[in-house]
Amino acid sequence: MSARAERVxxxxxxxxxxxxxxxxxxxxxxxxxxxxxxxxxxxxxxxYKAHQVxxxxxxxxxxxxxxxRGHRVFLAVSTDGSVTYRAHRAACTCPAGIKGRHACKHQxxxxxxxxxx
Numbered sequence: 428m429s430a431r432a433e434r435v436x437x438x439x440x441x442x443x444x445x446x447x448x449x450x451x452x453x454x455x456x457x458x459x460x461x462x463x464x465x466x467x468x469x470x471x472x473x474x475y476k477a478h479q480v481x482x483x484x485x486x487x488x489x490x491x492x493x494x495x496r497g498h499r500v501f502l503a504v505s506t507d508g509s510v511t512y513r514a515h516r517a518a519c520t521c522p523a524g525i526k527g528r529h530a531c532k533h534q535x536x537x538x539x540x541x542x543x544x
Contacts, residue, residue, distance in 0.1 A: 439494060440543060454490030459543070463487055466542035475535050483535035492536050499541060503533040516541055 436445045440459035445451050453460055466472075467484050475483075486492055492501040492514065503514040503521070512521040514533035523531035530538075 439490065439492075440498070440540070453488065463540060463543040467539050469542055472535070472539065472542075475530060479530070479532060479535055480539075482532040483539055486532060486536045487539060492533070492540060494540070498543075499537075501533075501537045501540065503536070 436451050436454075437443060438445055438450070438456045438459050439454045440463065441456070443456055445454075445456060447457075450456050450460075455463060464484075467480060467487075472480055486503070491504045493504075494500075495502055495513070499515060501514045503512045503519070504510075505512070505521070512519055512524070512533055514520075514524070514531075514537040516534055516538035518524060518527075519531050519533040519537075521531055521533055523529070524534060
């Protein structure tokens with residue numbers, strides 16, 4: 428395998444090539460990571476409980492949400508990594524999202540990422 432055949436990792440938000448180890452681990456470049464964190468603190472998120480936002484932020488930090496359609500629909504990976512769900516700020520296909528009584532952590536994470544786009 429030649430040096431040019433290396434795997435290229437791109438930012439999950441803007442699509443730019445990631446080079447630093449920190450960015451590669453996070454899935455976001457420094458500017459996009461700052462925008463995502465700022466969006467998490469936005470006044471819109473005041474509608475969610477603090478522990479829900481914290482869990483959603485953990486998902487984002489782990490790179491567990493992958494954009495599918497223009498930062499509106501995301502592929503969310505379950506905690507154990509065995510199942511994937513489709514998440515939007517209004518709905519999610521996870522068991523908690525299907526019940527629909529409260530927003531699940533995937534929906535909140537999708538909302539945060541949507542605000543950062």
